[in-house]
Amino acid sequence: xxxxxxxxxxxxxxxxxxxxxxxxxxxxxxxxxxxxxxxxxxxxxxxxxxxxxxxxxxxxxxxxxxxxxxxxxxxxxxxxxxxxxxxxxxxxxxxxxxxxxxxxxxxxxxxxxxxxxxxxxxxxxxxxxxxxxxxxxxxxxxx
Numbered sequence: 001x002x003x004x005x006x007x008x009x010x011x012x013x014x015x016x017x018x019x020x021x022x023x024x025x026x027x028x029x030x031x032x033x034x035x036x037x038x039x040x041x042x043x044x045x046x047x048x049x050x051x052x053x054x055x056x057x058x059x060x061x062x063x064x065x066x067x068x069x070x071x072x073x074x075x076x077x078x079x080x081x082x083x084x085x086x087x088x089x090x091x092x093x094x095x096x097x098x099x100x101x102x103x104x105x106x107x108x109x110x111x112x113x114x115x116x117x118x119x120x121x122x123x124x125x126x127x128x129x130x131x132x133x134x135x136x137x138x139x140x141x142x143x
Contacts, residue, residue, distance in 0.1 A: 005063040012055035017132055020049035024094050024125035027101075031118040036105050043098035050091040057084050076142040080135045087131045090124050097121050 023045040030039040061081070064072040071077055098121065101114035 002063060002066050005059055005066060009056060009059040009063050012052065012059055016049045016052040016056060020046055020053060020091065021125070021129055021132060023049065024091075024121065024128060027094075027098060027125070028118050028122040031101050031105070031114050031121070034105055034113070036102060039098065039102050039105065043095065043102060046091070046098060047095055050088070050095065053088070053091070057081070057088075074142070076138045080138040083131050083135050083138075087128055087135075090128050090131070094121055094124055094128070097124075 023042050027039065027042045027046075030042055061072075064077055097117040101117040101121070104112045104114040104117070
C-alpha cells in the first residue's frame, strides 16, 4: 500500500508542480506583450494544475500516515506541509492576479496595462519556485 501511495505522491508532484510553476513563470512575459489569449491560457492552466497539486498533499499525507515510525510527527514533515499550504495560498493569489490582468488587458483603457499584477506575479512565482525546492530538499535529505 505504501509503495502505491509513494508512486501517486511522486506522480502528482511531477505532473502538477512542474507545469504550474512553468505557467506562473510564463505569465509576466504574456502580460508585458499584452498577449491576452496566452494569458487566458496561462490562467486556466494555473487553475487546473493548482487543483491537481492538492493530490500531492493528499497522497503525501496518506503516505506519512501508513509509514511506520510516526513519520508525520517529524519536524521536516511538519515544515514541508506548512510550506505546501503557504504555496497553495500563493497560488490562489497568483490566480486572482491573473484574472485581474486579463480583465485589465481586455479593457479599452490604454493606461491600465497590468503592471502591478505583472510585478506581483513575477515575485510570487519566484518565491513559489523556492518553496517547491525547499520542500523537495526536506523530503529527500532529512529522511
